[in-house]
Amino acid sequence: MEDREILDLYFARDEDAIRETDRKYGHYCFSVAWNILFDREDSQECVNDTWNQTWQLIPPQRPNRFQYFLAKITRGFALNCLRTKTREKRGGGEYDAALSELEAVLASGDDPAKTFAAKELAETINRFLKKLKDRDRNVFVRRYFYLESAAKIAKRYDLSESNVNVILNRVRTQLKEYLQKEGYLNETE
Amino acid sequence: MKLSETLLESLNDIDTVYLEKSEKEYGWLYRYRRQVTAVLSLSAVLVLSLLILPKQQNMSGGSYSTAPAENVQESMKQEDSYDVTETEGAAGTEMRSYMLVLQDENGNVADEAIRREVYETLKAAGYDIYYDECGELIVRGDPEELKTYLEQLKYSYELIEQ
Numbered sequence: 001m002e003d004r005e006i007l008d009l010y011f012a013r014d015e016d017a018i019r020e021t022d023r024k025y026g027h028y029c030f031s032v033a034w035n036i037l038f039d040r041e042d043s044q045e046c047v048n049d050t051w052n053q054t055w056q057l058i059p060p061q062r063p064n065r066f067q068y069f070l071a072k073i074t075r076g077f078a079l080n081c082l083r084t085k086t087r088e089k090r091g092g093g094e095y096d097a098a099l100s101e102l103e104a105v106l107a108s109g110d111d112p113a114k115t116f117a118a119k120e121l122a123e124t125i126n127r128f129l130k131k132l133k134d135r136d137r138n139v140f141v142r143r144y145f146y147l148e149s150a151a152k153i154a155k156r157y158d159l160s161e162s163n164v165n166v167i168l169n170r171v172r173t174q175l176k177e178y179l180q181k182e183g184y185l186n187e188t189e
Numbered sequence: 190m191k192l193s194e195t196l197l198e199s200l201n202d203i204d205t206v207y208l209e210k211s212e213k214e215y216g217w218l219y220r221y222r223r224q225v226t227a228v229l230s231l232s233a234v235l236v237l238s239l240l241i242l243p244k245q246q247n248m249s250g251g252s253y254s255t256a257p258a259e260n261v262q263e264s265m266k267q268e269d270s271y272d273v274t275e276t277e278g279a280a281g282t283e284m285r286s287y288m289l290v291l292q293d294e295n296g297n298v299a300d301e302a303i304r305r306e307v308y309e310t311l312k313a314a315g316y317d318i319y320y321d322e323c324g325e326l327i328v329r330g331d332p333e334e335l336k337t338y339l340e341q342l343k344y345s346y347e348l349i350e351q
Contacts, residue, residue: 076201121195125203129203129207137207138210145201184192
C-alpha cells in the first residue's frame with residue numbers, strides 16, 4: 001500500500017492504518033530500535049510505542065516522508081529506553097560504540113557549565129551535513145542515526161570495512177572542526 | 190549530558206532528505222566511479238589528441254621550414270589573388286609554381302588520400318598550394334625551401350616546374 005493511502009487511513013481514524021504501517025515498516029522500525037538496544041523484546045516494544053505515537057500525531061500531522069517520520073519516532077523511543085537501563089546492562093549495542101567514537105573527538109565540549117539544546121545542535125549538524133560529500137554523509141547518517149556497524153555500512157555501499165572507518169574518522173575530524181568554529185568546542189582541543 | 194550524547198540525540202532532528210538518501214545502496218558503478226571516470230577522461234583526452242594534435246603539428250610547420258610559416262598570413266591573403274606570373278616572394282626569395290607528383294611507399298602514384306594529406310600539410314605550413322582544373326596539385330614556393338620541406342615528408346615526390 002502506498003504511504004498516501006496509509007496516511008488516509010490515519011486521517012479516517014481507521015485502525016487498519018496501524019496494521020498497514022506495521023506490515024510495510026515494521027521490520028524497518030524494528031531494525032532501527034535493534035541497532036540501539038540489541039534486545040528483541042525492548043526493540044519490539046519501541047516499535048509498538050511508535051505505532052501508538054504515530055496514531056496520536058496523525059492527524060493533524062501529515063508527513064511527507066512517512067518512513068523517516070517513523071524512524072525518528074522509533075529512534076527516540078529506543079534512546080529513551082536505553083537511558084533507563086543501567087550502563088552495565090547495555091553492553092554490545094552500537095550505541096555505546098558510536099558514543100565512544102564521538103566522545104573521542106568531542107570531549108572538550110563536555111563542560112558541565114555548558115548545556116546544549118538538542119534542537120539547536122541539530123540545526124548545526126544539518127548545516128554540517130549539507131557540506132559533506134554524498135557518500136561521506138550517507139556513511140555518517142548510517143552510523144550515527146541508524147547506529148549501524150561499519151561492516152553493515154560497508155556491505156550496503158559496497159565499500160571495504162576499513163574504508164568505512166577511514167571515512168567516519170575523517171568526518172568526525174571535520175565535525176570537530178565545524179563544532180569548534182560554531183563555538184561548541186574549545187579551539188585549543 | 191555529554192556533548193556526544195546530545196549530538197546522537199540531536200540527530201533525531203536531521204533533515205529526512207539525508208535519511209532518504211542514505212537508503213540508497215550503491216553498486217559496482219559507484220564503487221568504481223573514480224576508475225570509470227578516469228578511463229572516460231583518458232579516452233576523451235586520447236580522442237582530442239587524435240583530432241587536434243596532428244593539426245597542431247602541421248600548424249607548427251616552422252619546425253620543418255620557418256620561412257613559409259612566417260608568411261602564413263601573407264600567403265593566406267594572397268591565395269585568392271594569386272598571380273602565377275609573380276616570381277619573387279615578399280622576402281626576396283625566388284617563388285615558382287610546381288606540379289607536385291607524389292608516390293606512395295611502394296613507388297606507385299599516390300592515391301587521393303595521400304595527395305590530400307600532403308596538401309593539408311603544406312597548406313598548414315603556409316605554402317600556396319591548390320588543385321588545378323585538372324586535379325593536379327600545384328604548389329608555389331622557393332624550390333630549395335620546398336625540396337627541403339618535402340624531403341622530411343614520408344612520401345617520394347617530383348616537382349615539375351609550371
